[in-house]
Amino acid sequence: MVDLPEKKVGVISCSGEGCVEGTISRVATRMVLEQLRPDQTVTICLPLFLAGGEEERAFARYYPTITVDGCEKKCAKVGTERYSGKPASSIVVTDLTGNPGCSKSPSRRQLDREALILAEKVAQRIAQEVDEVLKHWR
């Protein structure tokens, strides 16, 4: 039997390796888990979720999720909808930057100061969505 946690929101990031925005989605998600809402959130490993991780899929089926995607292809949202259910909220990094598409510079590997500031902004937005979801929890 799957062991599900109590009253938590699942934050699912695309963590896309191909573009800077994928790294931002990942770092922002970790900021929420470690600093902003550590007691209210868990994360789900997207590749495991998509590879058939039963525990991950069960969580996303019965608990609210927030997907965090780097670009407009929205792989985390698409995967969550396909394998479990509609996320309670969906955030796309490029929607916040106003620059559509996937950028490969300055660095996908190590975020520069500007990208880190954007990651913090995305993290704040995720935290707001977590609060909203918990407020309407039934």
Place this chain on the structure above:
Amino acid sequence: MKTTMQKKVIVIPCSGIGKALGSISREAAYEVVESLRKGVTETTCLALITSGDTETLQLVKSNKCITVDGCPLQCAEKNVRLAGGDVAASFRVVDALKENRKLKPKTVTFLDHDGQQLSVILARDIAKKVDELVEK
């Protein structure tokens, strides 16, 4: 005139987000594609492969791939194989950790010293494999 894209080795980490192992897989992949074997390698989003993006599927089917997984669940390898990708080699961070027991990586978001060191060790092994694949 028809142009032919130069073949590259595609290095695909799992980037698992729950533990340091996933971050090490990601860092090792970047070390190879952005530093050790820049130009002959590239990476792509694993999530794009799993969501069936046509262009990305074509990329992994027409080039040799190296998958880099954090844990024994091997999500990167499984997902690339399921998508019909050409997996020429696969690496696991847990194996590198067994061979380097003195290293104890802990942090996930930004790797600590031990995590960085393990990613460099793993990246060197991946780079050797890239050389073998390029020579073939």
